[in-house]
Amino acid sequence: MAVEQREPATNHELIRVENLHTQFFTEQGVVKAVDGVSFGIEKGKVLGVVGESGCGKSVTAMSIMRLLPEPRGRIVSGEITFYPPEGGTVDITGLDRHSSEMRSIRGRHIAMIFQEPMTSLNPVYTVGDQIIEAIQLHQKVDKDTARARAIEVLDQVDIPDPERRIDEYPHQMSGGQRQRAMIAMALSCYPSLLIADEPTTALDVTIQAKILRNMRTLQREYGMSIMLITHDLGVIGQMADEVLVMYVGRKVEQSSVRGLFHNPLHPYTQGLLKSIPLIGLRGKKLVPITGSVPSPYNLPTGCYFAPRCPEATDQCQRESPPESEVEPGHYVSCWLYK
């Protein structure tokens, strides 16, 4: 592991992403999928990442996991630094993505669950065999111990009768159970960071709420950090401590959940809030944000949100806004606050 003597920016941080630029080099041109994003995730906290489809949420996660389809998609600059709970510093951007260090980080320290569990569970192996394999890949334990641990985690995610269900194939489980099995697999190695990319989007609302509650409980029990990616601010309100709002590869606002819901600053965040059915706001008219996310090949000059923004001025059309801290810990990139 690449251990340096450098201390984290605050010693509460588990990971820090600094000025990350991740791009795709395609026939039509360069896609700046992540365009200068910085944030940290504190130990034992949930960071929600929100934004419409195409805003760079998944690519941010894939950059941390070093799972980009390189060389077509790659980190062109910036730093991702991981501070393992046992001490030391790992320069994730400096590692070879195929190295044993990076493979050990993936799975053991940082686990990821994807939106569609069918694509991440292998249909030809039982759910149990896949969890046992994941455990044995990262921990020196025998098969019986790994199996006992697999049953334990399946039980923790509320799979009924886990001693029996462990030997089922993915297709024998419902969508909700498969997603819970994926979460169990991610938890089986006691990761310090779980990256959950739209983990419940494909599920119906009641199962979604149940899985999220369950994840939150496990997160507290394990003292784990979560990076929770979603396009749904309702999920953020239920789950997160801190929120990052992304728009076209850039961070437009960052705040505590309280700060964001009580005092949303960016017109984009305000638009997102008006467009979702929130608890307590039931009955209020939902107003979708007009227009759509611009094509990455044809970006507006100035603030990327200006063409859709009800408050845009000439300056917004011309220049992109710098970030400012409007109240302690509440950051926004918008000319209204300069």
Ligand SMILES: Nc1ncnc2c1ncn2[C@@H]1O[C@H](COP(=O)(O)OP(=O)(O)O)[C@@H](O)[C@H]1O
């Ligand atoms: N493999 C890829 N090749 C080219 N462009 C990609 C690829 N993956 C993602 N992108 C582009 O990167 C941008 C960010 O995508 P993504 O992170 O998936 O958005 P989100 O997860 O917020 O919906 C989008 O413009 C998307 O089209």
Ligand SMILES: [Mg+2]
């Ligand atoms: Mg995505």
